[in-house]
Amino acid sequence: METDVVVIGGGPSGLMAAIAAAEQGARTLIIEKGKKLGKKLAISGGGRCNVTSRLPKDEIIKHIPGNGRFLYSAFSVFDNEDIISFFSELGVELKEEDHGRMFPVSDSAQDVVNALITRLSALDVKVWLETGVKAIDYHENSHTVLLQDGQKIEAKSVVVAVGGKAVPHTGSTGDGYPWAKTAGHTVTDLYPTEVPLKSNQPFIKNKSLQGLALRDVALSVKNQDGKHIVTHQMDMLFTHFGYSGPAVLRCSQYVVKLLKNGQQEVSLYIDALPDKNKEALLSELQAMMSENSKKAIKNTLKGLVPERYLHFILEKNKIDLDTKCANISNEHIRHFIDDIKHFELLVYDSLPIEKAFVTGGGVSIKEVVPTTMASKIMPRLFFSGEILDIHGYTGGYNITAALVTGRLAGQNAAWASF
Template sequence: MKVGVIGGGPAGIIAAGFAGSRGKNVTLIERNDRLGKKLFITGKGRCNITNASSIEDFFDNIITNKEFLYSSFYSFTNEDILKLLASYGLKVKVERGNRVFPISDKSSDVIKAFQKFLINNNVKVLLNKRVIKVNKTNNHFLLEFQDNTIDYFDKLIIATGGKSYPSTGSTGDGYNFAKNFGHSIIPLKPSLVPIVIEENFVKELQGLSLRNVKLTSVVDNKIINEEFGEMIFTHYGISGPIVLSTSNVLNKYLNKKINLYVDLKPALNKEKLDKRILRDFEKFNNKQIKNGLNELLPAKLIPVVLNISSVNEVKSINQVTREERLRLVNTIKNLPLTFKRFRPLEEAIVTSGGVATNEINPSTMESKLVPGLFFCGEIIDVDGLTGGYNLQIAYSTGYLAGMHV
């Protein structure tokens, strides 16, 4: 049986390798000059391979259509992908948040292990080969390529990824192929993406990185999400791990007014923070207030916090009123940011939306509309938070497609 796999990312690689392990004649077709181009840049070039949490915990970190993934996650787990990579010489380490990385901190080492996996299972790899059209005729899939060649396959797996990071080849071709076969495409939205903020003061804070802060999302006066960790201010707004995770949750509230609040000192309640500020005020009693907060806040942040608190930055500390001090406490615990929009889909780590899950068999990844057609990875309408969860979706769905094709 001749099997075609379109897309040489993690989902396509796993699908092709396991189809090959079952004796199928497999061709993996990749439009780029190398496999796993997007994989090279994950985890800031270190490749966050997966997450070491229990599979049960995985479902708490899947935002869209987690029920669809039960069969795939339990069929090919995080332990399975690590065993596979270990069998091809890759050694790994577990870091904060149970994130798993190669010991070398080089994503290229992960790619090398995957390449050995493909060679070992006799997968033919075609690079620099872009599919422009797919049809099914006489129980065969006909693929037309950009170089004017054609090829036929008995079964077809589409693993073309989403539409984020188009420079890696994820330009949305697979959605057109799926539509051509009659599949519904859930509208695409950016997920795990930086946020544009209304307030102009973010420009003054550009490049400021904050650790151990809490980001709270409020929609219609209700708290809908809280994230604790690191964030960074940019010229347009905010980014960083807790911002990317927040974006995944906010996706469902884009038609409503969204307010964000940063707790700059989550380890201190308001009473303890007030006592801390009083101690600093005693220490710097004769200084201007803008020079009396350096031990509490980053220098860039002090004028912004004072302005929001309506406290004159040149006021002498010994003249600051109790009301002004309490306003300062409140601002430090609730630095207000107004959500404007997400950055473009092209800047997102993951694409939310894609081929409708109710048109795919969750136990095999085969299309319910077109026999012999399979989908896996980011092209499907499933996505999760940062931390290796989205890559595990690719491996697990790729495994089912490869084993059932």
Template sequence: MDYDVIVIGGGPSGLMASASAGLQGAKVLLLDKGEKLGKKLAISGGGRCNVTNNKEIDELIQNIPGNGRFLYSVFATFNNRDIIHFFEGLGVQLKEEDHGRMFPVTNKAKTVVQALIQKVKEVGVEIRVNTPVKEVLYQNGAVRGVQTKTGKIYHAPTVILATGGKAASHTGSQGDGYIWAEAARHTITELFPTEVPLTSSETLITSKALQGLSLRDVAISVLNPKGKKIITHRGDMLFTHFGLSGPIALRCSQFVIKTLKKLSLTEVPVVIDLFPDEPFHLLHLRIDQLLKEQERKLLKNVIKAILPDRLITAMFQQLHLNQETTCLQLNQEQIQEISTWCKNFTLQINGTLPLEKAFVTGGGVHVKEIQPKTMESKIMNGLFFCGEILDIHGYTGGYNITAAMCTGFVAGMNAAKNKKKTF
């Protein structure tokens, strides 16, 4: 059977590519190996689907540290504001929450998934689920179609690989597309987990003393062996039985991985500033005054005014303080150490959870081999890419879905322009 465009993968980028190509009047076939389309989209944003982020383009790019600059051309054609208009045009009302994150008013991801699938159907896309692809067919430097694992061949002058990465593999993202990209002589940069919890073998973590403790509005910095800050992120975090999680820990994960690998380290220090708004000298002054006002009381009881109980236990362990110490018994050097600890609570991090547990895949098809304005391969005529298969990755907060949907829309639109090509 002949089609104008074949899209492999029914995630956010593949669905958007299918809709976009269909809107151009192309005869489109969407193939997905799973039973349901949009599985990863349905669990995104904690099941509420963080559709996009409402920040300005330059700020969007800053929040996509993995080759975000490549997206300038894509965003010139279709960007985050266009995503908002697109879904509102489908009857999905969106609302803005903290840090520019956009969610459906229903607070249900299925609202977004169903609307997108309905649009794909409306523009005449033929959908085939439970249809795993065996290979993409190439001949004389151009795409010819695909062959499924049952042996069925579908012809088309353009194929869009929207197969995702290897993160959240339970949704079907198992790296199939990398094989077909390599068969077209594309380079796959090294894959690694991003937006993933950090792990530590420190006693404070393995003892589960801090498990479940969440901290709001703190700052985390990843340091190199010389003590220089590589990256700092501010926001909320969570202690787990294996390490650190929560938004800012996830954001630091790619920098932990890269530092460990680049410098051949087994651990990297991560510093938590519990009072990022307060300069050290002012915090020290406040703590000094607090202790002097209640000098006859136990330190562990007085310090509760500024620290949660379980962090006090951590501080006592790391600073080797006696549980029965009164404020009066502290010398100035010890008070200085307490103030310093509050600004530099340090844990040794030995890695992250594996790629399968990550929200996002780092690495993928090398972006230098892709036309940034069209998403077409520079190597194989008629081969297009979109979404997480590309070496593009952002922080959580709607940035990865934005990159997926925008590259999908641009890939679909330009793939449709190939429909007049003949074999």
């Protein structure tokens, strides 16, 4: 079989690439090894699909710490506002929520997937599901896509949009890296990002804090020299194996890199009351305890932080929960405040890349043209989405990168095929 453009991968980037190619008039085939298109998209955002962000472009790129600056050129062609208009034209209106996050008004990720599939159909894009790709044979004026069943497809251009290695049940199992290497590309070290972290601290082992969520804490990462690396103020969760939740996921890539660089353990610090400094908090607590001198400390401080966490920090500082406020020294209170503002978590590992939300590493961006997503090494070969060495925080940033790079890859693959 012959065609103009083959897009390998039916995730957000592949769907956008196939639509973009077909809109230019290219005969387009999309190949997906799974039973459905858009499987990862359908489960994103808790099934609501955080399509993009309405933050300014500079802010979006700050939220893509893994080579986000590479996207400046792409955003000059197709950006987050274009994504919003694109879906509006497909009949999917988006609404803005906190931090600029854009969701479908219907709160249904499936509506986003269905709109993309309907557009593919309207453009006569051929869709082959449950079709595995074995390899790609590269030639000067065309490429041959070899399928697992022995079939061969001659394509003038190929877009590789198969994702990374995170969330493998959606089909992202790292298939594209060998094809990139065969073309002469460098694949940088792969590692998990947006991933829960593991700890063997006593309170994790004995599960005393398991299931506890802390709201709007400031979580900081420091290296072994005590140098501050990053802070994120969001929610977090204690689990049976360690730590999870939005703040932990955002900090995780920095922890993973420190561990990869040889640190045995990485320290994170929780500030449970980030809007209050230590001295102000000390004055506040001293006043409360003075007014309630005959009350038990656990009752006087109730509501300061979640009750389980309060009791845990008090007991850690050898303050009996039923001790009357009048009987507690300033020194004890200062140590208590130290833990409220700077409680140390020790992490020795993360969950594996298969349990991560996003893959760090991938096809080196130094070998990809930023305005077209074309390979600098192999003519008529394009990359888009998570196979590239680009990764962002959760919150619509990875989907934005996938849609933007997919749009450029598909358009330029079409133009290269004429």
